[in-house]
Amino acid sequence: MTHADPTPRKLSTLLQEGSAAVGRLEARILLQLATGYTHAELIARDHHEVTSEQLTHYTSLLGRRKQGEPIAYIVGTREFHGLNLCVGPAVLIPRPDTETLVDLAIDWLASKAAPSILDLGTGSGAIALALAKAYPHARITAIDASTAALNMAKHNGQQLGLDVEWLHGNWFEPVAARRFDLIVSNPPYIAAADPHLTQGDVAHEPLSALVSGHDGLDDLRHIIQLAPEHLTPNGAIMLEHGYDQATSVCQLLAQTGFNNVGSTPDLTGILRVSHGQLAS
Ligand code: GLN
Numbered sequence: 001m002t003h004a005d006p007t008p009r010k011l012s013t014l015l016q017e018g019s020a021a022v023g024r025l026e027a028r029i030l031l032q033l034a035t036g037y038t039h040a041e042l043i044a045r046d047h048h049e050v051t052s053e054q055l056t057h058y059t060s061l062l063g064r065r066k067q068g069e070p071i072a073y074i075v076g077t078r079e080f081h082g083l084n085l086c087v088g089p090a091v092l093i094p095r096p097d098t099e100t101l102v103d104l105a106i107d108w109l110a111s112k113a114a115p116s117i118l119d120l121g122t123g124s125g126a127i128a129l130a131l132a133k134a135y136p137h138a139r140i141t142a143i144d145a146s147t148a149a150l151n152m153a154k155h156n157g158q159q160l161g162l163d164v165e166w167l168h169g170n171w172f173e174p175v176a177a178r179r180f181d182l183i184v185s186n187p188p189y190i191a192a193a194d195p196h197l198t199q200g201d202v203a204h205e206p207l208s209a210l211v212s213g214h215d216g217l218d219d220l221r222h223i224i225q226l227a228p229e230h231l232t233p234n235g236a237i238m239l240e241h242g243y244d245q246a247t248s249v250c251q252l253l254a255q256t257g258f259n260n261v262g263s264t265p266d267l268t269g270i271l272r273v274s275h276g277q278l279a280s
Contacts, residue, residue: 009049011035011042014058022065030065033075034058070201081130085156090148092209093201094126098186100266101240101273102130105184108236109135112181117141118230120171120185120223123209125153125164127184132162141165143174146208171219172226179232185223186240191216216242217249224252233280238273246271 011031018027032042034057035050050058064074072078072093078085080094081102087093105127109115114137119128122142132140142164144150154166167174190210196202202210212219220241227237237258241249246263253261258276266272 009055010046011037011048011050012046014050014055015042018058018062021062026065026071027062029071029075030061031058034061068200068203070204072201073204078124080124080126081133083126083129083133083156083160085124085126085129086152086159087124088152089204090146090206091124091152092186092205094124097266097270097272098126098240099130100264101184101186101238102127102134104238104264104273104275105131105182106134108182108238109138112138114138115181116179116232117182117184118175118180119143119164120183121145121187121209121219122153122166123149123186125156125166127186128153128164129156129160129162131184132157132164133160139165141167141175141178141180143167143169143171145170146206149206149209171223172230175230179230179235181232181235183223183227183231183235183237184239187219187223188212189216189220189240189242189245215248217245217252220245220249221252224249224256224258228257228278231278234278236275236277238275240273243270243272246274249274250276 015027015031035054061074070093072087073089076086078087078094081099085094116139117131119142122128122144125142128140128142131138147168150166150168157164188210189212192211192214220239239249250261250263253276259279261276263271263274
């Protein structure tokens with residue numbers, strides 16, 4: 001490369017060009033990843049030139065993002081409820097919606113000394129780990145049917161130094177004769193024919209973590225039906241679901257014998273989590 005080389009190499013120029021393609025925030029994140037600089041270093045070195053390796057790396061990262069690959073998969077991490085979690089194509093990217101479920105569980109657990117908690121379909125481990133962080137005295141079990149997802153969840157647990165019992169299997173199968181004080185889950189809940197499945201980040205996420213039958217309720221029905229066999233007296237269940245499923249999920253909970261059935265909105269005001277409690 002000579003001085004006549006027209007390829008832009010200044011950090012500021014690269015940031016500007018990237019911003020036009022993917023927005024300033026994401027361009028900055030990708031430039032940090034390509035250069036290894038922190039945000040502060042990037043600002044301080046505004047007029048510095050990058051090496052050709054850094055330029056190639058940045059161009060390739062930008063290309064992947066422009067193809068629609070989720071930024072969380074490119075970077076390999078996503079922040080959830082104050083925890084930095086590793087994520088990849090084997091797991092759903094943790095959403096702020098799911099923090100509503102975690103907050104609700106934290107409130108409910110506040111009065112319990114050493115509760116046992118079951119997280120069904122843990123994926124990256126987001127819910128189980130956020131609860132483990134909030135309640136170090138809780139005994140937490142998390143299940144996933146995907147070995148790749150479970151390995152990522154275990155890795156996250158190790159990285160964060162949080163203790164969770166990770167089990168492989170389909171919903172309640174690995175805990176056949178066991179009962180818990182609280183069952184939480186963000187199961188797949190999108191209808192098989194939903195056009196959103198081909199749009200945005202969702203198009204790159206594992207279908208098995210998203211789709212659940214013709215109305216999106218197959219897994220929620222299954223979990224609710226079996227939950228009473230796996231709850232202690234007064235035990236509770238909290239389930240995330242789709243924007244239009246609160247009524248159906250509450251009906252299912254009531255039909256199955258749950259009391260205090262209700263729904264809680266997420267930060268955007270959508271009823272996102274429904275819950276119920278078993279009688280003693
Ligand atoms: N909340 C996700 C979405 O709509 C779906 C997650 C799920 O199916 N559990 O993008």
